[in-house]
Amino acid sequence: xxxxxxxxxxxxxxxxxxxxxxxxxxxxxxxxxxxxxxxxxxxxxxxxxxxxxxxxxxxxxxxxxxxxxxxxxxxxxxxxxxxxxxxxxxxxxxxxxxxxxxxxxxxxxxxxxxxxxxxxxxxxxxxxxxxxxxxxxxxxxxxxxxxxxxxxxxxxxxxxxxxxxxxxxxxxxxxxxxxxxxxxxxxxxxxxxxxxxxxxxxxxxxxxxxxxxxxxxxxxxxxxxxxxxxxxxxxxxxxxxxxxxxxxxxxxxxxxxxxxx
Amino acid sequence: xxxxxxxxxxxxxxxxxxxxxxxxxxxxxxxxxxxxxxxxxxxxxxxxxxxxxxxxxxxxxxxxxxxxxxxxxxxxxxxxxxxxxxxxxxxxxxxxxxxxxxxxxxxxxxxxxxxxxxxxxxxxxxxxxxxxxxxxxxxxxxxxxxxxxxxxxxxxxxxxxxxxxxxxxxxxxxxxxxxxxxxxxxxxxxxxxxxxxxxxxxxxxxxxxxxxxxxxxxxxxxxxxxxxxxxxxxxxxxxxxxxxxxxxxxxxxxxxxxxxxxxxxxxxxxxxxxxxxxxxxxxxxxxxxxxxxxxxxxxxxxxxxxxxxxxxxxxxxxxxxxxxxxxxxxxxxxxxxxxxxxxx
Numbered sequence: 001x002x003x004x005x006x007x008x009x010x011x012x013x014x015x016x017x018x019x020x021x022x023x024x025x026x027x028x029x030x031x032x033x034x035x036x037x038x039x040x041x042x043x044x045x046x047x048x049x050x051x052x053x054x055x056x057x058x059x060x061x062x063x064x065x066x067x068x069x070x071x072x073x074x075x076x077x078x079x080x081x082x083x084x085x086x087x088x089x090x091x092x093x094x095x096x097x098x099x100x101x102x103x104x105x106x107x108x109x110x111x112x113x114x115x116x117x118x119x120x121x122x123x124x125x126x127x128x129x130x131x132x133x134x135x136x137x138x139x140x141x142x143x144x145x146x147x148x149x150x151x152x153x154x155x156x157x158x159x160x161x162x163x164x165x166x167x168x169x170x171x172x173x174x175x176x177x178x179x180x181x182x183x184x185x186x187x188x189x190x191x192x193x194x195x196x197x198x199x200x201x202x203x204x205x206x207x208x209x210x211x212x213x214x215x216x217x218x219x220x221x222x223x224x225x226x227x228x229x230x231x232x233x234x235x236x237x238x239x240x241x242x243x244x245x246x247x248x249x250x251x252x253x254x255x256x257x258x259x260x261x
Numbered sequence: 262x263x264x265x266x267x268x269x270x271x272x273x274x275x276x277x278x279x280x281x282x283x284x285x286x287x288x289x290x291x292x293x294x295x296x297x298x299x300x301x302x303x304x305x306x307x308x309x310x311x312x313x314x315x316x317x318x319x320x321x322x323x324x325x326x327x328x329x330x331x332x333x334x335x336x337x338x339x340x341x342x343x344x345x346x347x348x349x350x351x352x353x354x355x356x357x358x359x360x361x362x363x364x365x366x367x368x369x370x371x372x373x374x375x376x377x378x379x380x381x382x383x384x385x386x387x388x389x390x391x392x393x394x395x396x397x398x399x400x401x402x403x404x405x406x407x408x409x410x411x412x413x414x415x416x417x418x419x420x421x422x423x424x425x426x427x428x429x430x431x432x433x434x435x436x437x438x439x440x441x442x443x444x445x446x447x448x449x450x451x452x453x454x455x456x457x458x459x460x461x462x463x464x465x466x467x468x469x470x471x472x473x474x475x476x477x478x479x480x481x482x483x484x485x486x487x488x489x490x491x492x493x494x495x496x497x498x499x500x501x502x503x504x505x506x507x508x509x510x511x512x513x514x515x516x517x518x519x520x521x522x523x524x525x526x527x528x529x530x531x532x533x534x535x536x537x538x539x540x541x542x543x544x545x546x547x548x549x550x551x552x553x554x555x556x557x558x559x560x561x562x563x564x565x566x567x568x569x570x571x572x573x574x575x576x577x578x579x580x581x582x583x584x585x586x587x588x589x590x591x592x593x594x595x596x597x598x599x600x601x602x603x604x605x
Contacts (some may be wrong), residue, residue, distance in 0.1 A: 050514070051496070053499075054499065055500050073501075073503075074498065074502065074503050075501040077501065078499065078500050078501030079501075081499075082499060082500075083496070085290050085493075085495055085496065086347060087493060087495065088595055089492060089493060089496075090354075091491060091492070091542055091547075092356070092491075092541065092547045093542075093544075093545060093546050093547040093549060094491065094546070094548070095528045098546070098548060099492065102488065102492055102496070102500065103500070105489050105500035105501055105502075106500060108485070108515075110482065111482070111483065111484055111549070111550060112484065112485030112487055112550065125549040136272075158500070199274045205494060215283075
C-alpha cells in the first residue's frame with residue numbers, strides 16, 4: 001500500500017480556536033491533484049496553512065504520509081512536503097538561483113552548503129519551470145510571473161512527496177498559467193507528487209484537477225470529480241450567483257444568465 | 262554541471278576579492294593604529310617592541326600596555342557589533358535595526374552603571390564577568406521591551422522610533438545615576454557611557470575574547486536557518502526551521518553581542534547598521550554564510566578606523582567613539598532609507 005500523500009480526518013481549521021471550516025475530510029494520494037475552490041475569504045488559505053503545519057488545527061488530524069503531522073519534527077515534515085505561498089517576498093541581493101537553492105534546505109548539512117546532487121536538483125527544477133536563464137538575476141528585479149515560477153522551482157527542488165500551493169496562478173498571464181498547470185500535471189503524473197492547491201480560475205481548476213473541493217464555510221460545501229462539481233447547481237450556489245450564471249459548456253460564467261434561460 | 266560552475270565563477274571571484282581586500286585593510290589599520298598616537302612609532306619600532314618581549318623601552322610599553330589591547334578590543338567589539346546588527350536586521354526584517362538604535366546598548370549601559378554605582382561601590386573594580394553579565398541583563402530587558410512593542414505594531418518605522426525612545430529612557434536613567442556616583446567614579450563612567458575604547462587592558466581582552474568568539478561562531482553556525490528566514494517566516498518554517506528555537510537563539514545572541522560591547526566600550530552607534538549593509542553591497546549577496554565572516558572583519562576594520570580618528574583628530578583630547586562612528590555610519594543609514602523610498 002502506498003502510504004505517501006496527505007490526508008485529514010475530521011479536521012477543523014480557524015484562528016485562535018475559532019472554527020472557520022469544520023469536518024474536513026481529505027485524501028490526496030500520490031499522483032493526484034486536488035483543488036480547493038470557493039469564494040474569497042471562505043478559508044482556502046486557512047486550510048492550506050493548517051495542512052502545511054504553519055497554523056495549528058483547531059480540532060481533528062492531518063496525516064502526512066501516514067503519520068500525524070504534529071508528531072513530525074519540522075525537518076521530517078520538510079522532507080515530505082513543500083509549499084508555495086501567495087505572500088509577496090521581499091529579498092535583498094539574492095539571485096533567483098539563491099531562492100531556488102533555498103529549497104534544498106532539508107537535504108543539506110549543518111551549514112547548508114550544496115553538493116553536486118543538490119545542484120543537479122536545483123538545475124532540474126529550474127529547467128522544468130523554464131527559469132534557468134534567470135539564475136543570476138536579482139529576485140527583486142524580475143517580473144511577478146517570473147518570481148512566481150522561481151518560487152515554484154524552489155518548492156519542486158525540495159523534492160517533496162506532497163506539494164501545497166496557495167493561488168499559484170496569481171500574477172501570471174494566461175500562457176504562464178497554462179505552463180504552470182502543465183508542470184504540476186507532469187509532477188503528479190511522472191514524479192507521483194500529491195498536490196493540493198487553491199485556485200481562483202474555475203476553467204483552469206477544471207482541466208488540471210483530479211478532484212475538486214468546494215469550500216464555503218462553515219463546512220466543505222461539496223467535493224468530487226471536476227465533472228461532478230462543475231455543474232451550474234454547484235457552482236452557482238458556491239459563489240452565490242444567480243441560477244444559471246455558470247455555463248458548463250464554456251467553463252465560465254455568463255453575464256446574462258436570466259435572459260439565456 | 263559545467264554551466265552552473267561557470268555562472269558561479271564571477272560571483273566567487275568577487276567574494277574572494279572582497280575578502281582579500283578586507284584582510285589587507287585589517288592589516289593596514291592594525292599597523293596604523295599601532296604606530297600613530299601621541300608617541301609616533303615607526304613600524305620597525307612596533308616590530309621591535311613586539312619581538313623584544315620583556316624589554317621595558319617606552320615603545321614597548323606604549324605598544325604592549327596601551328595600543329595592542331586597544332586595537333584588539335576595537336577589532337573584537339567592532340566585529341561583535343556588526344554581527345549583532347546583522348542578527349537584529351534578520352530578526353525584524355528591517356535594514357536599519359541595530360543594537361544602538363533599538364535601545365539595546367543603552368539598556369545594557371544602564372544596568373552596568375547601576376551595578377557599578379550601587380552594588381560594587383566605589384572601592385572595588387568590577388570583574389569582567391560581572392560587567393558582561395550585568396550588560397547582558399540590561400540588553401535583554403531592553404530587547405524584551407522592543408519585542409513587546411514589535412508585537413503590537415507592524416511598521417518598520419514605528420519599531421525604530423520605539424527603540425530610540427527606549428534608548429533615551431535608559432540613557433536618561435543612566436545620567437541620573439551618574440549624578441549620584443562618587444567623585445572618582447564620575448570621570449570613568451562619563452567616558453565609558455559615551456563609548457570609548459580607551460583604557461582597555463589585557464584583563465578586559467581576556468574577559469571579552471571568549472564571549473565574542475563563542476557568540477560569533479554560534480552566529481556563523483546559524484547561517485543556514487538565517488538564510489531560510491530571509492525568505493520569510495512561513496517559508497523558513499516549511500523548510501524545516503524550528504521557528505521558536507531560532508527566534509530565541511537570535512534574541513540571545515544579539516543581546517549577548519551587544520552586551521559585551523557595551524560592557525567594555527560603552528554604547529557605540531551605527532556600526533551595527535552601516536557595516537552589514539556595506540559588506541552586503543560589496544559582496545553583492547546577502548547569503549549569511551558569506552556575509553557573516555565578512556561583516557565581522559568589516560566591523561573590526563570600521564572600529565579601528567574610527568578609533569584612530571577618535572584618538573588623533575583632536576589630540577591630546579579624545580573624542581568619543583560614537584561621535585566618529587555616527588559621522589561615518591549615519592550617512593549610510595540615510596542612503597538605505599533613500600534607496601528604499603526610491604525602490605517603491
